[in-house]
Amino acid sequence: MRKTLLIARREYLAFVRTVGFWLSLFTLPLIFSASIFIPMLLRHSEPPQTVAVLDLSGDHLEPDVRGFIAQHAPRPNGGGFMDSGGLTAVPLPPELSSVTTPEAAEAKIPAVLAAGKVGSVIVATDDGRTLRFRIWSNDGHKDDVKDAILWDLHGLQYYKLAGMHGIDHGLAHDMRESRAIIDTVTPTSATAPKKDGFAEGFREHGPRILGVFISYITWMSIFSSSMILLGSVIEEKSSKVLEVLLASASTGQILVGKVLGVACVLLTVAAMWAAVFFAVSRFGFGFLPPDKAQMVMMGLSAIFSPERVALLLAYFVGGYLMFGIFFAAIGAFCETQKDAQAVMGPTMIVLMIPMITMQTAFTSPDLPMLRYMSWFPLFTPFLMPLRLVQNPPWWEIAGTLALMGVVAVLMINMGRRAFRHGALTGEKLSWGALLGLGRRDV
Amino acid sequence: MSGDIALNLKGVSKSYGDFHAVSDLSFSVKRGTICGFLGPNGAGKTSTVRMILGLSAPTAGEITVLGTQGHRVMDRIGFLPEERGLYRKMTAVDAIVFLAGLKGVKASVARKRALDMLEQHGLGASAHKQIRNLSKGMSQKVQLIACLVHEPELVILDEPFSGLDPVNQQSLEDVIRGIAARGGTVLFSTHVMPHAERLCQDVVMLSKGRKVFEGTLKQACAAAPRRLDIEGHLSEADVRALPGVRSVEDLGVAEGEGGRLYRCELDPGASPHTALKAAFVKGLDITRFEAREPTLHDAFIVLTGGAHA
Numbered sequence: 119m120r121k122t123l124l125i126a127r128r129e130y131l132a133f134v135r136t137v138g139f140w141l142s143l144f145t146l147p148l149i150f151s152a153s154i155f156i157p158m159l160l161r162h163s164e165p166p167q168t169v170a171v172l173d174l175s176g177d178h179l180e181p182d183v184r185g186f187i188a189q190h191a192p193r194p195n196g197g198g199f200m201d202s203g204g205l206t207a208v209p210l211p212p213e214l215s216s217v218t219t220p221e222a223a224e225a226k227i228p229a230v231l232a233a234g235k236v237g238s239v240i241v242a243t244d245d246g247r248t249l250r251f252r253i254w255s256n257d258g259h260k261d262d263v264k265d266a267i268l269w270d271l272h273g274l275q276y277y278k279l280a281g282m283h284g285i286d287h288g289l290a291h292d293m294r295e296s297r298a299i300i301d302t303v304t305p306t307s308a309t310a311p312k313k314d315g316f317a318e319g320f321r322e323h324g325p326r327i328l329g330v331f332i333s334y335i336t337w338m339s340i341f342s343s344s345m346i347l348l349g350s351v352i353e354e355k356s357s358k359v360l361e362v363l364l365a366s367a368s369t370g371q372i373l374v375g376k377v378l379g380v381a382c383v384l385l386t387v388a389a390m391w392a393a394v395f396f397a398v399s400r401f402g403f404g405f406l407p408p409d410k411a412q413m414v415m416m417g418l419s420a421i422f423s424p425e426r427v428a429l430l431l432a433y434f435v436g437g438y439l440m441f442g443i444f445f446a447a448i449g450a451f452c453e454t455q456k457d458a459q460a461v462m463g464p465t466m467i468v469l470m471i472p473m474i475t476m477q478t479a480f481t482s483p484d485l486p487m488l489r490y491m492s493w494f495p496l497f498t499p500f501l502m503p504l505r506l507v508q509n510p511p512w513w514e515i516a517g518t519l520a521l522m523g524v525v526a527v528l529m530i531n532m533g534r535r536a537f538r539h540g541a542l543t544g545e546k547l548s549w550g551a552l553l554g555l556g557r558r559d560v
Numbered sequence: 561m562s563g564d565i566a567l568n569l570k571g572v573s574k575s576y577g578d579f580h581a582v583s584d585l586s587f588s589v590k591r592g593t594i595c596g597f598l599g600p601n602g603a604g605k606t607s608t609v610r611m612i613l614g615l616s617a618p619t620a621g622e623i624t625v626l627g628t629q630g631h632r633v634m635d636r637i638g639f640l641p642e643e644r645g646l647y648r649k650m651t652a653v654d655a656i657v658f659l660a661g662l663k664g665v666k667a668s669v670a671r672k673r674a675l676d677m678l679e680q681h682g683l684g685a686s687a688h689k690q691i692r693n694l695s696k697g698m699s700q701k702v703q704l705i706a707c708l709v710h711e712p713e714l715v716i717l718d719e720p721f722s723g724l725d726p727v728n729q730q731s732l733e734d735v736i737r738g739i740a741a742r743g744g745t746v747l748f749s750t751h752v753m754p755h756a757e758r759l760c761q762d763v764v765m766l767s768k769g770r771k772v773f774e775g776t777l778k779q780a781c782a783a784a785p786r787r788l789d790i791e792g793h794l795s796e797a798d799v800r801a802l803p804g805v806r807s808v809e810d811l812g813v814a815e816g817e818g819g820r821l822y823r824c825e826l827d828p829g830a831s832p833h834t835a836l837k838a839a840f841v842k843g844l845d846i847t848r849f850e851a852r853e854p855t856l857h858d859a860f861i862v863l864t865g866g867a868h869a
Contacts (some may be wrong), residue, residue, distance in 0.1 A: 132649065215585045358645025362703075365613050365660035542615060557622040 121367040122375040129379025134386060143387055147394035154398075166192045167237040167255075169263055170210045175244035179274060183240060183251075186270040187263075205266055211235040220252075227254045231252060238263045247282075249275045263426050328418075329507035332430060333476050339438045340386075341469060343380050344445040348458060350376060351449025351537075360450065369538045373530075377442050395493035429515060430503050436522040437499025440545040441469075443533035450540030472500035479504050493518055495525035519548055561864055565624070566591045566714050566745035567612065572621030574607050580769050581607040587764045587774045589747055591713075594740050594824040596756035596777075597749040598856075599766035605749040606642060608766070608828060609718050612747075613639055634666045638712035642719040642749075645701045652699075655691060656706045657817055663710035670709060677705045681731070699727050704735065715739050717748035718865070721755050733759055753857040761855070767864040777856065784862045786826045786856035788835060791848035793819035803838050804830025819847065 133139050169187050173180040184207040192204035212229050217223045223241050230236060231254060238255040240263065251271050253263050273294060280290035354360045363372050444465070447496075452458045472491070479488050479501075492501035498518045514532070565835060567589040574582040581820040589595040599605050607786070609618045612623060614634060626633050646655045653674045658668035678687045681701050691699050700723060708715065721729050728757050736759055739746050750756055756777075765773040773780055785806065790799055791814045797809045799822045807825045812820040826832065832851035839846055 120664075121662050124658065128658055131648070354645075357648055358641070358643040359647055360640045361615075361643065362639070362645065362659065362706075363662070365637070366614050366640070366659060368632060496856075499820075538615075542610065 122378065125363070125367065125372055125375025127383065130386075132350070133346065133380075133383045140246075143390055147391055151394070151552045166203045166206045167259060167262055168206050168208045169238045169240060170208050170214070170236045172210060172214055172217065172239055172241045174218070174220055174223070175249060177242075177244050177278070178345035179242045179248070179249070182274060183242065183267070185272070186267040189270075190266045203264065203304055208236060210239075211535060214239065224252075231256050244278075245294045249278060255260050318466075325507035326404045329504045330476055332507075333479075333500050333504040334473075336434055336437065336503050337473055339384055339434065340441050340499060343384050343438060344441045346380050346383065347376060347442050348445040348449045349455070350380070350457070351446045352452050352455060355450055355541065356453040364538070364541060369534050373443055373534055373537060376446060377439065380442065381438065409470055413550070425435060426506060429506055429519075432519060433498075433499045433502050433506075433522070437520070437524050439526045440496065440499070440522070440529045443530050443537075447536040447540060449534040451539045452540075472497045475501060476504060484508070489514075493521065496520045498522040564591055565589070566593075566626060567610070568622075568624040568749060568796040569612070570622045570624075572608070572611060572618045572623060573658060574604070574611060574616070574769075575619045582611070582618075582766075583769045585766070585769075587771060587773050589745055589762070589764075591745050592740060592743050593761050594736060594746040594759050595764070596760035596763040597747055598751065598753070598763055599749070600751055602768075602804055603766040603864070604769040605766060606718060608770075609639075609716055609747075609749060612716065613637065634841055635710070636713045638707040638710065640704060640707045640715075640717045640720055642722070644700055644723075646691045646699060646706070646799070649690055651688045651690055652694065652702045653685060653687045655702060656709050659706040660709045663712075674705065674708050677709060678702070681705060696723060697725060700724060701728070701731075704732065708735070708739070711744075713744060715744055715746045715748075717746065719750055720748055721750060721752060729755070753855065753860055757856040765860065765863050772863045772865075773859075780856055780859045780863070781854045782859075784858035785828060786830070786832060786854055787852040787858075788824040788826065788832055789821065789848065789850040789852060790824060790839075790846060791819065791821045792844065792846035794846065796822060798842070798844055799824060801842075802835040804832075804835050806830075814847075815868045819845070845865045 171180045171183045171187075173183070187205045187207040190205040192206070203490055213226050213230050213235075215227060215273070220241060220243055223239075227239050227241070230239065238253060241252040241254065242253075243250045249271075255261075255263060276294055277287060280293075281287065285293075351360070354363065367375070435495065448458050448461050448465075458526065475488060475491060475497070478485065482488075488501060489505070491497050492505055492514075495518075499522065502510075502518050565588050569588070572582060572585045585604070585608060595607055607616070611618050612625060622629060630669050647658075650658065653671065655685050656668040656674035656678075657667055660665060660674065665673070675684070675687055678684055678814075681700060681704075683698060683705075686694055686698060691702065694702065704720070707717075715736075720732055724732060730769065733755065736746050738746065746759075748756075748759075760777050762776055763773065764771060764823070765780070773783065788805075796808055796810050799805060802824070804826045805824045806827045807822045811821040811823055813819070824835075826835070832849075836849055839849070
């Protein structure tokens with residue numbers, strides 16, 4: 119045990135003492151945080167868009183349109199963090215106030231926009247039956263105004279047509295606002311508090327999103343740790359340290375030590391990322407109403423129950439041992455990363471299959487194929503965390519764990535022998551070397 | 561008696577499929593001695609060393625190391641592999657302390673010993689430098705220190721002199737003598753005979769996986785015929801007729817006024833003195849008569865069947 123811990127300690131320190139480790143450690147959370155917050159900040163810092171209305175319809179639409187724009191005015195105190203700059207209705211620039219035809223307007227508007235006198239100009243016309251709104255904006259803001267007041271403008275056409283058919287405006291308004299009651303219900307959402315769309319949505323989609331998230335994290339962790347192990351063993355093989363190690367410790371002690379050391383590296387990374395996630399979440403929760411923030415916390419607590427966390431860890435450990443020791447065995451045959459290509463290619467394909475499956479599972483978590491694939495031991499560590507949040511039957515959990523455990527033990531045994539063989543011989547890497555020679559000792 | 565034996569191999573064989581790397585090998589090494597494990601390239605030395613270390617299992621036979629059979633005694637063995645290497649990004653002292661730790665030495669003790677030994681070997685100033693910043697000779701010394709820092713009872717050195725300059729070779733010879741002087745046992749494999757000749761009391765020779773000799777250095781040398789260099793104005797037939805001369809090689813005209821130079825190989829047990837007396841009796845015109853004692857190199861060539869040394 120002492121030797122195992124010494125090897126683990128060396129392995130751990132070899133990584134965490136490098137500048138590259140700390141750079142890569144903070145790079146991902148920084149990129150993750152930046153990809154969320156920078157667009158939000160950009161939107162928040164955007165000034166309100168000024169909109170002028172040139173009403174050539176003869177229907178006195180300008181007050182209505184200005185009213186619609188006013189509904190999207192910038193919120194007092196800066197508004198929500200996600201809010202954009204909003205819209206502000208402004209008087210027509212002098213150049214357009216005397217315009218009486220659409221053609222004349224079209225001729226003058228580009229210059230007005232270019233001069234920065236106004237952000238957008240809505241030109242309203244009426245051919246007697248259909249209203250037309252040409253919304254001019256500067257490049258990069260083509261749809262901003264349309265997206266904000268689209269349905270309001272359609273409403274004006276609705277009322278116009280109702281009026282043409284002699285329908286009372288009040289009745290037309292009621293008709294326009296009238297909606298059938300349509301509910302989509304699942305057993306989970308049915309238990310959500312009534313009229314709380316956020317809670318319902320969280321209960322309905324939260325576990326699935328978290329399941330996919332956990333599966334991705336598991337995949338990334340196992341993949342990156344396996345690559346670390348591969349690189350570490352290749353370095354030891356190329357620098358001729360492996361034989362010295364083997365003369366001082368057993369293959370099992372070396373392999374377990376290395377696996378443990380890299381696991382500690384992973385734990386360090388996980389702790390750092392968890393701290394960043396926690397900080398970001400606290401920041402994010404600050405923008406949620408207290409009741410919703412509390413509900414999210416309760417939902418997360420329910421998903422990450424102790425039993426589920428234990429199962430997630432069990433699947434992770436199984437996958438880590440299977441792939442980590444396999445990659446370490448590959449490394450024992452190689453002096454360069456290039457030497458590993460012959461076996462790495464097919465292995466990467468096997469690893470990519472669950473990754474691709476996860477993307478489908480995001481939208482269709484109950485596919486039978488996903489269930490069958492999760493029983494394949496090499497996919498189990500990645501697909502079962504995804505299914506775990508859907509509460510699969512206990513016998514499936516036990517069965518997949520048992521199968522994965524058996525394959526992990528077989529792979530550890532084979533990997534241990536292949537590792538020793540690779541370390542002590544100059545044999546080149548091949549599937550034959552790994553599988554055939556892995557069955558017997560050197 | 562077994563307490564005097566540091567290493568004992570009995571009928572050890574090692575096969576890789578149809579290839580027999582080592583066949584029915586038996587020999588023993590006494591405690592406190594330096595034993596040369598000699599053989600040409602591919603003779604099975606490294607395979608044997610790996611079996612002794614427990615890195616690979618023998619196909620047949622028994623190996624007893626430091627009185628223990630079937631158990632790993634790696635913590636009591638120091639091993640310097642033929643292909644040397646250390647963690648390039650570790651400092652010299654950290655690398656030694658790490659490897660000593662794997663041999664069961666406490667970190668504080670290992671660190672003190674490492675610093676002392678580095679100092680003794682002229683590497684005190686490089687103790688805290690990364691291995692990658694040391695010269696090849698310096699890093700080899702660091703590895704040798706790592707092999708010895710846990711004060712092993714048995715030291716196995718696989719081709720320890722390869723890659724070392726003459727000064728460091730001499731230094732390593734002194735280190736090996738020092739190990740034996742403090743009661744340690746050294747088994748070192750080499751195919752460079754002068755080192756073995758200077759260091760060993762006993763030698764074991766291997767050829768094609770089989771033992772061809774086990775005994776003292778003197779016994780090994782005796783296995784090779786004595787040689788004579790005879791220079792003078794005489795014919796090859798004159799030389800061939802001398803008593804005890806088994807074969808004669810004409811090396812051509814000698815330098816100066818010496819006539820021709822002949823190199824003779826004597827029969828086993830034949831005395832150069834007898835041949836010299838006979839030459840005088842015959843009145844041969846001899847300007848130089850030099851008896852050459854057989855070297856370990858000669859014995860090696862004879863015993864390994866002329867394999868390349």
